[in-house]
Amino acid sequence: MRFGKPVVMENILESLDPSLEPILLKQTFKQGGAVVMKIGDNTIPYNPHFRFYLTSKLPNPHYAPEQSVKLTLLNFTVTMEVYLCMYSFIYSICITIQPALPLLPHLQAAKPALRPRAVSQAHAVKLHRYYGGIFI
Secondary structure, eight states, X not given: OTTOOOEEEOSOOXXXXXXXXXXXXXXXXXXXXXXXXXXXXXXXXXXXXXXXXXXXXXXXXXXXXXXXXXXXXXXXXXXXXHHHHHHHHHHHHHHHHOTTOOOOGGGGGGGGGOXXXXXXXXXXXXXXXXXXXXXX
């Protein structure tokens, strides 16, 4: 927090520890001309470039309203179908640049289907449907 580096807390559940509240609400104050944050009994210098990220492996986490107002929730769920679609699309672009590009081991069986033009067109449509054209 004092150095302005991002921090990632992984695998959180549907309830958050109350000791995180000062961080989530950015409860800072000035002490001796420096911006600080009180966490428990400790007063820690606060850098405005500090970012705090929480991740969860829960497929559809539900947080209480009083917790939800303290967070910005993003759902980045990637199914195997979307993963294969994205991988095939990116692979089809890369193989046009570097023809000898190796495949990931679990996709070796699908190699005959990965033709640069056919795959990129079919998967571009699918990606456009899933992500609104951010890959095109």
